[in-house]
Amino acid sequence: MKNDIILSGVGGQGILTIAAMVGRAAVEAGLYVKQSEVHGMAQRGGAVVAHLRLSDETIYSDLIPAGGADVVLGVEPMEALRHASQLAPGGALLANTVPVRNIEYPEVEDIVAQLRALPRSVVFDADEVARQVGNARAMNMVMLGALTAFLAFPEGVFEALIRDTFAAKGEKVVETNLKALAAGRAAVQE
Amino acid sequence: MPQLLLLGDEALAQGALDAGISGCYAYPGTPSTEITEYIQASAEASERGVHRQWSANEKCAMEEALGMSFAGKRALVCMKHVGLNVAADGFVNSAVTGVHGGLVLVVADDPSMHSSQNEQDSRFYAKFAGIPCFEPTNQQEAYDMVFAGFELSERMQVPVMLRLTTRLAHSRANIVRRECLPERPLSRPENPGRFVLLPAIARLNYENLLAKQVDFVAEAEKSPFNAWIDGADTSLGILTTGIAFNYLMECFPKRDCPHPILKISQYPLPVARLRRLLDTCRRVLVLEEGAPFIEEMLHGPLGLNEKILGRMTGALPRTGELNPGLVAKALGREVKPHTGSPLLRMRPPRLCDGCPHICSYKALLEVLAPHGKGHVFSDIGCYTLGALPPFSAIDTCIDMGASISAAKGAADAGLRPAVAVIGDSTFTHSGLTPLLDAVWENTPMTVFVLDNETTGMTGGQASSALGKIEQICAGLGVDPAHIRTLDPLPKQHDENVRILREEIAFAGLSVVIARRECIQTLRRKKS
Numbered sequence: 001m002k003n004d005i006i007l008s009g010v011g012g013q014g015i016l017t018i019a020a021m022v023g024r025a026a027v028e029a030g031l032y033v034k035q036s037e038v039h040g041m042a043q044r045g046g047a048v049v050a051h052l053r054l055s056d057e058t059i060y061s062d063l064i065p066a067g068g069a070d071v072v073l074g075v076e077p078m079e080a081l082r083h084a085s086q087l088a089p090g091g092a093l094l095a096n097t098v099p100v101r102n103i104e105y106p107e108v109e110d111i112v113a114q115l116r117a118l119p120r121s122v123v124f125d126a127d128e129v130a131r132q133v134g135n136a137r138a139m140n141m142v143m144l145g146a147l148t149a150f151l152a153f154p155e156g157v158f159e160a161l162i163r164d165t166f167a168a169k170g171e172k173v174v175e176t177n178l179k180a181l182a183a184g185r186a187a188v189q190e
Numbered sequence: 191m192p193q194l195l196l197l198g199d200e201a202l203a204q205g206a207l208d209a210g211i212s213g214c215y216a217y218p219g220t221p222s223t224e225i226t227e228y229i230q231a232s233a234e235a236s237e238r239g240v241h242r243q244w245s246a247n248e249k250c251a252m253e254e255a256l257g258m259s260f261a262g263k264r265a266l267v268c269m270k271h272v273g274l275n276v277a278a279d280g281f282v283n284s285a286v287t288g289v290h291g292g293l294v295l296v297v298a299d300d301p302s303m304h305s306s307q308n309e310q311d312s313r314f315y316a317k318f319a320g321i322p323c324f325e326p327t328n329q330q331e332a333y334d335m336v337f338a339g340f341e342l343s344e345r346m347q348v349p350v351m352l353r354l355t356t357r358l359a360h361s362r363a364n365i366v367r368r369e370c371l372p373e374r375p376l377s378r379p380e381n382p383g384r385f386v387l388l389p390a391i392a393r394l395n396y397e398n399l400l401a402k403q404v405d406f407v408a409e410a411e412k413s414p415f416n417a418w419i420d421g422a423d424t425s426l427g428i429l430t431t432g433i434a435f436n437y438l439m440e441c442f443p444k445r446d447c448p449h450p451i452l453k454i455s456q457y458p459l460p461v462a463r464l465r466r467l468l469d470t471c472r473r474v475l476v477l478e479e480g481a482p483f484i485e486e487m488l489h490g491p492l493g494l495n496e497k498i499l500g501r502m503t504g505a506l507p508r509t510g511e512l513n514p515g516l517v518a519k520a521l522g523r524e525v526k527p528h529t530g531s532p533l534l535r536m537r538p539p540r541l542c543d544g545c546p547h548i549c550s551y552k553a554l555l556e557v558l559a560p561h562g563k564g565h566v567f568s569d570i571g572c573y574t575l576g577a578l579p580p581f582s583a584i585d586t587c588i589d590m591g592a593s594i595s596a597a598k599g600a601a602d603a604g605l606r607p608a609v610a611v612i613g614d615s616t617f618t619h620s621g622l623t624p625l626l627d628a629v630w631e632n633t634p635m636t637v638f639v640l641d642n643e644t645t646g647m648t649g650g651q652a653s654s655a656l657g658k659i660e661q662i663c664a665g666l667g668v669d670p671a672h673i674r675t676l677d678p679l680p681k682q683h684d685e686n687v688r689i690l691r692e693e694i695a696f697a698g699l700s701v702v703i704a705r706r707e708c709i710q711t712l713r714r715k716k717s
Contacts, residue, residue: 010537027195027364035195036361040220040305040648044572046539051361060328060439062361065514067526078534085529102540106533114531 001031003151004064005052006083009075010100011043014140018073019050021144021165025157026054036062045102047079054151071150075126075143076100077111084118093118094146094188096126096139122146122188129183138180145184194365198358199224201329201365202296205336207234210371212263212291213241215251217619218648219270220305221359222298226268227651238373244645246654247590247619248273252280255293256349260385262377264292264340271299271310276590276620278315283387284349285319286395290379292340293349298359301480302511305647307570307589309509311481316351316457320399322406323351323457324415325432329363331415331455337368342409346402355479357511358433407458415455418463423448427471429464430454431484434477437517459484468497475520476500479512541575546706549678550640551576551583553686554609557694561607567597571613572646572708584611591620594637598628601635607694608635615645615653622666628699629667636694637663637701640678642708650711663701672700679706 005022007015019035026033036051051064069087073094074080080095087093095115099108115123126146130138141162148158158181166174196204203225206214214235216226229235229242241258245251248269255267267277274281274297281295297315300306316323324339326332332354339350379385384395410416421427427450430438435453439445452467454460467474468488474497476485485500499505505520506512515525541548550573558565568574568584569592576583586596597610612621617639628635639659645651655662663673674693676686686704693700 011539012542023195023362027193032364033195034361034363036357037197038304039224039360043649044539044542044575044647045537047537059363060436061514062357062363062433062436063513065440065518066528068514078537081531082534084531103535103537106535111531111533114533 001054001056001152003054003071004069004088005054005071005073005147006064006069006086007050007052007073008079008083009048010079010102011045011048013075013100015048015050015075018140018144018147019052021158021161022052022054022147022151024161025153028157029153031056032059034059034062047082049079049083071147073143073147075140077108077115078105080115081111084115087118091120092150093121093123094143095121095123096143097123098125098127098139124187126184126187129187130180133179133183134176138177141177141180142184142187145181146188148181149185149188194367195362196329196365197224197360197362198326198329198332198354199298199360200228201333201363202336202352202354203228203232204365204367205333206266206294207232207240208368208370209337209340210264210373211240211266212373213255213258214266214268215241215245215255216268217245217248217251217273218645218651219273219298220648221300221354221356222268222270222273222296223648223651224359225296244651244654248277249280252277252284252295255295256280256284256287256289259289259291259293260379260382262291263374266294266296266336268296269298270306271297271312272306272308272589273297274312274315281315281349282319285321285399286387286392287385288347288395288399289343289349290347290377291374292343294336294339294343294352295349296352296354298354298356299480300356302356304356307587309480311483312351312353313457313480313483316353320403321348321351322346322409323353325353325455325457326358327433327435327453327455329358329361329365332358333365333367335415337371338415346405348399348402353432355432355511357479403458407461410456410458410460411462413456413460416460416463417453418466419447419451419453421447421449421451424450424471425473427452427467427474428477429467429474429484430477432479434479434512434517437512437514438477440514441518441521441523454484473497473499475505477506477512477517477520482508538578539575540578541572542709544709545572546642546678546704546709547573547576547640549680549683549686550638550704551581553676553678553683553690554611554638555581555583556687557690558607558609565605565607566609566611567593567600568611569593569616570647571616571640572642573611573613573640576611590616591624594621594628595624597635597637598624598633601633606634609694610635610637612637612639613646614639614641614643614655614659615651617659618653618655618662622662625663625668626666632698634697635699636690636696637699638690639701639703641703641705643705644708644711646708646710650708650714659703668699668701672696672698673703674700675703675705677706678704
């Protein structure tokens with residue numbers, strides 16, 4: 001069993017929260033994990049990427065070899081496209097369609113069209129899905145939900161992690177994030 | 191004990207706590223910051239009363255750690271690679287004084303300069319000072335090496351370096367902890383005289399340090415971190431250091447590398463093992479994360495040795511980080527080229543929306559517009575992003591504190607106006623001493639302190655300058671009439687322009703402090 005996942009976005013969008021949840025679930029499941037993150041200057045609104053590797057065997061490299069990703073998850077469309085060429089044959093791309101326009105931005109429809117043209121892709125408005133369950137800020141939990149559809153973890157693992165992570169912020173926040181997780185998973189199954 | 195999922199930095203920090211440190215000394219700097227942050231957040235560290243407050247700069251950190259070592263306790267000191275330049279005086283001399291309690295210096299190098307001004311390789315410093323150096327291959331080794339480092343430091347009575355690189359520092363992996371060691375009791379060195387580096391004593395100490403070099407090599411020869419892996423195909427041998435080993439293994443998913451491998455993670459070089467590799471293999475590929483430190487030694491001073499392949503021969507790029515693809519290519523593999531869509535745009539870092547520095551730069555640009563470019567000296571922090579469009583507001587960024595010293599030199603040369611732009615934390619790190627120079631000569635220049643009440647670029651660590659900058663400036667002798675403050679908010683723009691214009695026009699030394707909390711730390715407090 002091996003899962004090599006690239007998570008991409010813009011500094012501040014919360015890809016490290018997604019990576020941390022999957023990483024915790026994997027350690028609890030007895031898997032080896034490597035999770036390479038970007039800290040420092042790039043976090044100031046720049047393009048950020050995390051490499052997340054899960055395996056039942058020892059993992060050596062902290063970085064996923066070029067063209068070796070089983071999943072590329074982009075919480076922003078251009079950042080998803082930036083790493084699309086890292087997909088392994090048969091790999092899946094998951095992307096949010098909502099752009100972060102802190103640069104001169106091309107037509108977002110053109111980017112989304114390129115993402116949808118990939119052999120295996122799930123491209124949707126994750127901000128809108130999050131809004132429907134109660135809070136657009138839960139977008140990263142929607143994307144986590146979509147990602148879990150590609151991972152073989154026992155049912156309920158991520159629900160428990162969300163309860164644990166958001167417990168201090170109150171039951172309402174927990175509920176919103178649980179709904180976001182479920183809605184993201186449903187978006188993949190559609 | 192359950193496994194932990196820790197960054198390389200955090201694994202090292204946990205290792206240091208478990209190895210019984212009594213203090214951690216550091217100044218924030220990517221990619222080393224998370225070591226100290228982990229210790230600051232640790233309940234165990236708090237219960238034990240482990241020292242964990244930030245130091246004003248790396249030199250202070252190094253010397254404070256040496257002081258703790260003098261008093262018999264184990265001390266950890268952490269910095270980024272360029273921080274060791276700041277700490278170099280104390281560092282090199284600590285090898286000559288030697289240590290009493292164990293002293294491990296962690297230096298996190300940043301090849302590819304993700305968040306740095308150069309990609310200097312700290313292994314040169316370890317060799318220069320004549321001390322042992324560890325370079326972990328993975329997070330678990332980082333954890334284990336802290337124990338080994340303290341043990342070696344105390345047994346040999348020298349400081350020991352532990353060199354990290356960005357990818358390991360900022361990547362998480364499973365960590366298995368060991369049983370914790372107790373902290374050391376307070377004690378003084380049996381021969382405290384050796385800490386007095388008068389020439390007569392320093393000469394003896396230095397001879398003593400040189401005599402230990404052979405022991406350090408013997409330690410490296412038997413180190414479990416240095417490994418020989420057999421391979422039948424001796425047409426090529428492979429030498430790896432630190433995390434380069436991982437990229438090599440990644441090229442052989444079935445773990446069937448046909449070539450002999452020498453994995454080096456403890457220095458000075460294990461000479462016997464190195465000789466074996468060179469004697470048994472026709473050619474040797476050297477994989478190093480960082481500078482061609484070993485490769486250059488193997489080539490020697492007379493030009494390239496055709497037996498050796500690496501960064502200096504074009505087998506690998508001369509600069510930057512390694513990755514699995516580059517190592518595969520060096521092994522002669524085809525690597526799929528990276529194909530980017532023409533729709534992609536660069537997305538460099540930028541000042542955050544609502545950042546107080548934006549208002550400060552807008553006001554400064556308006557005041558300096560009649561003077562044209564080439565009047566603003568700055569240095570290291572979030573405010574360095576003011577060099578990028580749309581601001582293009584600063585003309586230099588050299589090192590911590592160089593805004594004030596370089597502005598002074600330019601003012602000495604006759605440049606008018608000369609403005610130094612410096613952050614609050616950088617000001618206390620390295621701005622005070624050059625400001626004293628400017629006070630002494632009443633240099634006609636303006637120091638513009640962008641006080642966001644934190645160390646912003648590294649993620650919002652406490653700044654020792656908090657609430658003290660006016661007092662510090664006045665205490666150093668700046669005329670209080672020319673220590674002004676302003677509030678960097680859009681609605682204050684006209685007022686801010688007026689204050690800056692007055693002080694920049696003043697024909698002596700002035701300090702203008704723009705004070706407003708970092709938008710990131712403010713948001714975190716609210717959520």
